[in-house]
Amino acid sequence: MAQKHNSPGPGRVRLHVVTGKGGTGKSTAAAALALGLASGGRRVLLCEAEGRQGIAQMFDVAPLPYEERKVAVAPDGGDVYALAIDPEAALLEYLDMYYRLGRAGKALDRFGVIDFATTIAPGLRDVLLTGKVFEAVRRRPKNDRAKGSLAREYDAVVLDAPPTGRITRFLNVNAEMAGLARVGPIRNQADAIMKLLRSPRTAVHLVTVLEEMPVQETQDAIEELTAADLPVGSVIVNFVRRTALSERALDLAESGDLPAEGLREGLGEAGIDPSDTLVRALQDTAREHAQRVQLEASQRDLVDKLDRPVVELPVVPDGIDLGALYELAQELKDQELA
């Protein structure tokens, strides 16, 4: 079912936007995706938009300045660079790059305009964040001056984006800007950014877990993104628990009727003293597990109905570290998202 789509595939997509409800592991998925995309000798930039220094924590490096830094080497060669986008620095850089404002730029700063733009007018913040990502996606390699060359500094850019509740507004902010500025440089820039974001070179991936609210939010976000003409990529189902129990065992477990005798024998066989307390504890564990499996199965049906390619990432019980990121990256490669 998932395969019937013309999934954009890692080859054509240059900008991967990763969103998800809070607590679904969106940043982890973005980091794993960047590692996966970089493997085999590619160069990938991972951008963080929310200023929490989550990338530095995950990759176990010092907090990132406003500067692209190499944070990891991917399997089979390839580099992951990371950037924590700081809106204030992005604005000054932007003014300098496009308007060569120099002294006037400093005057703007002195008059509180920069402060206004980046903290008070919250929408402008999003304009700057998307603008910086846009610039990174289109940037030419430093040594490539050939006219019309298609070479780009990064093979792909992964954006650890705001959560699902805000993602459409965030990505659509430049359309909003275009509504405010009918002509002029801001209008042109806004139009160019929207063109990239709405093209097949962009894919918005949604991270979810198999629980009611995140799945509902994923569904809502897909509707909103589609309505705004933004390209939805894959649904990444995180923290997947695989069960080895048969349907019948799950049914018995759920009603609390898993035979105590069998458990007692099993425990004895495994060399553990099969006390009544322990047997009851295992029955309780089994009941909760069965309830969970059932809840997740019903939510998984809803995810399948979303009609998007679905990839799964397993639960990592002892927390995410760099090693776990490499494993998750491999999972994404195996499932052809990276």
Added chain:
Amino acid sequence: MSTRSRNRSPRVGPLAARTHAPPHFDVDALLADRDVGIIVCCGSGGVGKTTTSASLALRAAEQGRKAVVLTIDPARRLAQSMGLTELDNTPRPVRGVDTAQGGSLDAMMLDMKRTFDEVVEAHASPDKARQILSNPFYQAVSSSFAGTQEYMAMEKLGQLHAEARGPDGHGRWDLIVVDTPPSRSALDFLDAPERLASFLDGRFIRLMTVPARGPARLFSAGLSVVTGALSKVLGAQMLRDAQTFIAAFDTLFGGFRARADHTYRLLQAEETAFVVVAAPAADALREAAYFVERLSEEHMPLAGLVVNRVTQTHAPGLEQAGAAAAAQRLNEREVHPVTAHLLRLHADRMTAIAHEEHLRRRFTAAHPGVPAAEVPAMATDVHDLDGLRAVATALVVAPRAESA
């Protein structure tokens, strides 16, 4: 009614006892304390803030408080179970609440655009209000730009607070529970009032309002450079729209500013208690720690930490390694697959518990004075009043004695 001390000084620091277990957060004492009129639940996205807010409000109501809960973005089924079928900014009674103790529960969802419009309408003449409401800048700021939600949540809190007291001091509610927006940084709402106030005092506003009022020659030579640069970047038309918007808004600024100041003071007041909500995950607890530190810096009263979705075990005596090894023995012999799988599940839970305890110990070591309560992970979602009651009950149960 309560003996809970309302200690204003920051509750973090070296004076706290040096144990691994944090002091128990007595949630019932907080809810029963009639001096507490506002409870603000904050924390990063996805940690269960809305559920915690609704549970606290429900329990308070069933214990005799006249409570109202302001939710920002509740799960659909939870909202429906509380009678919140539309986003209309109106607190409505929740059905099915036990009112035997004389309490009541109202609930509402925040409509940020409506709230913003109401503020404009309250402070401007009808003509002026119409002018502002139809300005393209206003429409963008009030409905689609991120961040407005934080301002408006705090604005709504101020309104509810005024209504709660009532003109004669006998208003509709004696407890307001506020859920906070799922912010980029969970702290945005804290900064919202002050940010607005400092902006309104800033030079930028004067800069933007001057050309609309008259000649700019009263200003320094820097001004023309700045307006020149702005017009170059924004384009003349956009600059003009922005100036019109700000000029129209100018008359409202006094009112806005007074309200922002008032809300900020309300958050610092004796009657306010902050509850920081987290999940036992590294990033959520990191955000919670940051929050605790900020609240203390701002002299905002922290009541305690709620950790949701804490992994539980039914067999604390069976260690992770033992269970994992036993499961493997059975698997190798290809016997008792069900028992083997359950032992594996148990081992994974023990791993998760150890990891969560490690994270929480780290939090407690840095913030030893912060009282904490926990809610066990539930097998199913919370989407009705019974579910909320179960969460609240779990919250007030003293934690199991830990051997750590």
